[in-house]
Amino acid sequence: MLAAARELAPFPGGPVALYKNNVDGKGASYGCHENFLVRRDVPFAELAQLLMPFLVTRQVFAGAGRVGLGQTGADAGFQLAQRSDYIEAEIGLETTLRRPIVNTRDEPHADRQRWRRLHLIIGDANLLEVATYLKLGTTSLVLGLIERRDELPAAYARLAALRLADPVGDVQRVSHDPTLTTTLRLADGRELTALEIQRTYLDAAREAVDALAAGAGPDDETRAVVDRWARVLHGLEHDRASVAGQVEWVAKLRILDGLRRRDGLDWDHPRLAATDLQWSDVRPERGIYHRLLAKDAVERVVTEQEVARAVHHPPDDTRAYFRGEVMARYGEHVSAASWDSIIFDVPGAPSLQRVPMPDPERGTRGHLGDLLDRSADASALLAGLSGT
Incomplete structure (x- = not known):
């Protein structure tokens, strides 16, 4: 503010x-x-x-x-x-x-x-x-x-x-x-x-x-x-x-x-x-x-350092982690993002691809952190998600 x-x-x-x-x-x-x-x-x-x-x-x-x-x-x-x-x-x-x-x-x-x-x-x-x-x-x-x-x-x-x-x-x-x-x-x-x-x-x-x-x-x-x-x-x-x-x-x-x-x-x-x-x-x-x-x-x-970090980094233990990391890493290929889904627009894909997030306790760092780190682009992430 x-x-x-x-x-x-x-x-x-x-x-x-x-x-x-x-x-x-x-x-x-x-x-x-x-x-x-x-x-x-x-x-x-x-x-x-x-x-x-x-x-x-x-x-x-x-x-x-x-x-x-x-x-x-x-x-x-x-x-x-x-x-x-x-x-x-x-x-x-x-x-x-x-x-x-x-x-x-x-x-x-x-x-x-x-x-x-x-x-x-x-x-x-x-x-x-x-x-x-x-x-x-x-x-x-x-x-x-x-x-x-x-x-x-x-x-x-x-x-x-x-x-x-x-x-x-x-x-x-x-x-x-x-x-x-x-x-x-x-x-x-x-x-x-x-x-x-x-x-x-x-x-x-x-x-x-x-x-x-x-x-x-x-x-x-x-x-x-x-x-x-x-x-x-x-x-x-x-x-x-x-x-x-x-x-x-x-x-x-x-x-x-x-x-x-x-x-x-x-x-x-x-x-x-x-x-x-x-x-x-x-x-x-x-x-x-x-x-x-x-x-x-x-x-x-909390400290001022924790406040400053929270502006850009959501908690690691909810689906907000996945949504935040997706926007930071692959934002140019995201068509829309909401509380409970992310819609990807990946070049070469035949249609938009929706990733649902109905469980607030999934999509955490512990759940998907490794996959995000392995995924060089949005296509690799989506392929990894479909494999899990």
């Missing part, structure tokens, strides 16, 4: 300022869409109900923070997340009106008999890397618990007992309470805070990790997510300052509270809204987040 904005700067109409946020302060919101590959044999209604309390309360560590309450931000105050005031339904297809907690869009870009694509629009566009790491890592863990419900009945039962009485209203209730003390009513009549609900999901994940440890066991990445999740929830409850470098709304609130104390500002002061916007400016010389990053005041998960 930054590179694109700077390339545009010399042209008429430039410069362009870009902000990584979710609201314009005038009633409009734009999403940070997440997509998860989920087994098709999990009934969607069951998936949605079990996941919903998690998504409602996930904002305690994944919210980006926002000055103003309500869709237009007209009411004074600070809240945990930017998308919360725009969520108006439990389940639905819409993304710009009556936005749902769980979206029903299902384009798996893979074998439809085996997988669905769970499409979520409730989350914020985080700048803090730990917030993004936890947002995606914990959601993936919960989905894994739901998928393996037959293997993990005790952990699954914990999730099934968390159904909320008013999920849509609770999205706003959680977001509007930076003290994290508001209780949410469950369908069975119990009342729990967002932190207590998150801790129940965490306990279920821990239980699953322990249950699976006897076999091949969870990988190190899974254990790392569980450990970080536990530490952040503990910090939010007992020592808020300890997670300021990991939880975005906490970091932002510290900056805003310092400004309010120093200059005696109320929450409806326009300087606070301007500071909120400046937080998300992608320009390092302007963005407040980037100033904190330069001072090592926020924690990083």
